[in-house]
Amino acid sequence: MSQRTVSVRGKRFPVIRDYRLGGKVYQAIEKLSGQRPRYKVYDKHAGPDGDFRVLQIVPNSPRVREYVKVLQRVSRHNSNFPGIIDYHVTAEDVMLVVNWIPGQTLAHHLKNSKTKKGLGISVFEAIRLYHGFAHGLTQLSHRKNIVHGDLKPENLLICREPNRLVAIDFGSAWTVEQSVKREEGDGLSGAYAAPELLSGDRSVDFRSDQFSATVIYYEMLTLERPYDGIGGRAALPQFKSWRDKFIPPSKKSPYARYLNRSVWREVDHVVQTGLKLDYRERFQNRREWLDALEVIKFEISRTSRLCDENLFIVRAMRWINQLFPERKQSR
Ligand SMILES: Nc1ncnc2c1ncn2[C@@H]1O[C@H](COP(=O)(O)OP(=O)(O)O)[C@@H](O)[C@H]1O
Numbered sequence: 001m002s003q004r005t006v007s008v009r010g011k012r013f014p015v016i017r018d019y020r021l022g023g024k025v026y027q028a029i030e031k032l033s034g035q036r037p038r039y040k041v042y043d044k045h046a047g048p049d050g051d052f053r054v055l056q057i058v059p060n061s062p063r064v065r066e067y068v069k070v071l072q073r074v075s076r077h078n079s080n081f082p083g084i085i086d087y088h089v090t091a092e093d094v095m096l097v098v099n100w101i102p103g104q105t106l107a108h109h110l111k112n113s114k115t116k117k118g119l120g121i122s123v124f125e126a127i128r129l130y131h132g133f134a135h136g137l138t139q140l141s142h143r144k145n146i147v148h149g150d151l152k153p154e155n156l157l158i159c160r161e162p163n164r165l166v167a168i169d170f171g172s173a174w175t176v177e178q179s180v181k182r183e184e185g186d187g188l189s190g191a192y193a194a195p196e197l198l199s200g201d202r203s204v205d206f207r208s209d210q211f212s213a214t215v216i217y218y219e220m221l222t223l224e225r226p227y228d229g230i231g232g233r234a235a236l237p238q239f240k241s242w243r244d245k246f247i248p249p250s251k252k253s254p255y256a257r258y259l260n261r262s263v264w265r266e267v268d269h270v271v272q273t274g275l276k277l278d279y280r281e282r283f284q285n286r287r288e289w290l291d292a293l294e295v296i297k298f299e300i301s302r303t304s305r306l307c308d309e310n311l312f313i314v315r316a317m318r319w320i321n322q323l324f325p326e327r328k329q330s331r
């Protein structure tokens with residue numbers, strides 16, 4: 001039997017299978033995850049020409065249902081998460097349909113940057129993207145202490161119009177018991193996971209996402225992971241000697257010269273605090289974290305204003321020199 005296909009904007013895609021949810025048909029055209037039932041689907045009912053979506057199937061539980069409701073509410077006003085278009089609850093599963101976000105993962109950009117010597121975006125843009133994302137993230141934890149639980153560059157997409165970071169792959173935190181030890185060793189997650197998540201010592205809260213997000217910030221700024229590359233695993237007993245290997249981003253960044261020293265001082269403070277291996281030493285609530293990030297923004301605009309003033313003085317001198325050329329020659 002020949003493979004069924006669907007044509008979307010002049011391109012043909014093989015249809016893996018149809019999902020019928022609440023009177024709508026979603027045609028699965030690509031399996032996205034090797035580990036979980038997650039598909040890129042075509043929704044012919046979306047807009048005038050139909051559109052792509054992502055269909056995720058998650059085991060049903062009260063926690064998952066609560067999480068989905070919160071995410072649906074938050075994503076309506078928050079462009080750092082894919083909007084939840086639709087969800088259907090069956091006895092076994094929650095079937096979740098979310099927006100398809102066009103863009104490459106941050107992991108892809110970071111990988112490229114190692115060869116091309118840069119993220120492909122300026123350090124200012126990297127800081128702006130990250131700060132926007134941190135704001136979005138705190139809106140999530142603000143509601144019923146919901147966390148993402150698996151923040152890493154593979155789970156962040158860099159999108160355009162407006163330029164922003166979008167977190168995908170929700171599900172790690174809500175499909176496992178919150179206090180259960182997470183399996184370390186699935187790819188690079190170990191470097192991004194907060195120590196308390198790796199050890200299973202305590203239930204997860206906003207401070208764990210803060211740690212992972214800060215590892216990502218460090219990597220965006222330096223193109224390397226903190227604690228000599230091992231990130232949160234520095235807290236594990238076998239990596240004890242790595243704990244002293246922390247180098248602040250200002251001392252590691254290839255972009256060091258682009259930011260004023262006073263900006264780096266604030267960046268170092270945010271990064272050092274966010275990367276404390278003991279969660280009690282990180283920013284304790286979203287306000288503290290956001291305030292510290294705000295100081296960075298303030299320092300950037302203050303110092304660039306100073307640069308503008310310097311530029312003005314240079315232009316004024318040039319103009320005076322042009323007015324009095326003989327003065328210039330007589331020097
Ligand atoms: N909402 C989405 N929009 C665009 N791409 C997505 C979306 N969700 C997932 N993807 C793509 O699918 C890949 C795998 O998805 P993810 O949810 O991270 O599953 P897993 O971690 O199990 O591989 C992502 O790296 C991304 O390229």
Ligand SMILES: [Mg+2]
Nearest residue numbers: 154155168169
């Ligand atoms: Mg993922």
